[in-house]
Amino acid sequence: MFARSILRGARTVSTVGRSTRFARPFASNTGSVTDTRPREAGLVSKSEVPAVSYADGEVQRTTLSIDEKIEATEVGADKVTPLSREVYNKMTPSLQRMSIMDKVVIITGGARGLGNHMARSCIEAGAKAMIIFDANPELGVQSAAELHEATGSKIPVEFFGIDIRNATAVENALAAVIQKHGVPDVLINSAGIADSNIPAETYDHDMWRRLIDINLSGSFFVAQTVGKAMIAAGKPGSIILVASMSGSIVNYPQEQSCYNASKAGVIQLGKSLAAEWAKYNIRVNCISPGYMDTALNNVPALDAQKVIWKSMTPQGRLGAVDDLNGVAVFLASDASAFMTGSNLIIDGGYTLY
DSSP: OHHHHHHHHHHHHHHHHHHHHHHSOOBOTTSOBOOOSOOOOOOOOTTEEEEEEEETTEEEEEEEEOSSOOOOOOOOTTOOOOOOHHHHHHSOHHHHHTSOTTOEEEEETTTSHHHHHHHHHHHHTTOSEEEEEOSOHHHHHHHHHHHHHHTTSOSOEEEEOOOTTOHHHHHHHHHHHHHHHOSOSEEEEOOOOOOOSOOGGGOOHHHHHHHHIIIIIHHHHHHHHHHHHHHHHTOOEEEEEEOOGGGTSOOSSSOOHHHHHHHHHHHHHHHHHHHHHGGGTEEEEEEEEOSBOOGGGOSGGGHHHHHHHHHTSTTOSOBOTTTTHHHHHHHHSGGGTTOOSOEEEESTTGGGO
């Protein structure tokens, strides 16, 4: 009882102290003393907004006029602003570590969707060259051209139409990249496919092999090829494997045993490579997205399931196509230099339940 009385007394004193501190007069910018007496709240017209700022022991009151319509400056969705050396040099050391200035980045599955948006964010964070691997040649050529144009033709963007299941093709493409840009600093493996609403007892064996071959074997082939080049060059690097929350939980209500198994394999692959390659200063981490609002999910057949997905996600929505951009840049940058073998789940809270 005595202790509680002391605590209440301490809180009272603390409150009074704060009130007294903020109640003392401040010298305004005009040199006059501010009136600290309580004022009656008046009606504020819809055309005016009062504003008060406190800085360096002074107070300044202003009124903002909103009679005129202020048009916001819109940044086009197709515009990508590369990080310039001039801007980089003005950044604080902490912000510089969060950039990927002058790094060469390879992104698989970068012709569209999440991979394409991560490519854009990497350029905005300072990448000096962007390399896209994708199995869709028509879409890949178009996406590379659009991305290069979106940067104002300032950043070189290259496309290689390869299937990551073909290890030889991956090796040849990387050799061409190294010849022109040097050993890459960053690999983001975003290529993958999904089969869903297929009960395990009826899952076709050829479909199973194809999905595992793309999602898991392909992830290994690309990581192995880039990792060997980094090791041979003695070059530190960051390898980011896009897995899925499905590698850690079982989705509902759809049946997708093969996809879940493949992404669980990617997560464990990432941990294994991280453990093996840490001695070479090569970091390997995974990003595990939740349900994302991509073109692949925008089909009428999934409308009913998307209602369920949203209801089971605390944030009540699907992930936007750019919701992985920040974490991709973070993992690619030196800001995550002491981070390897991690699996970052970006799911709006879905796996909390």
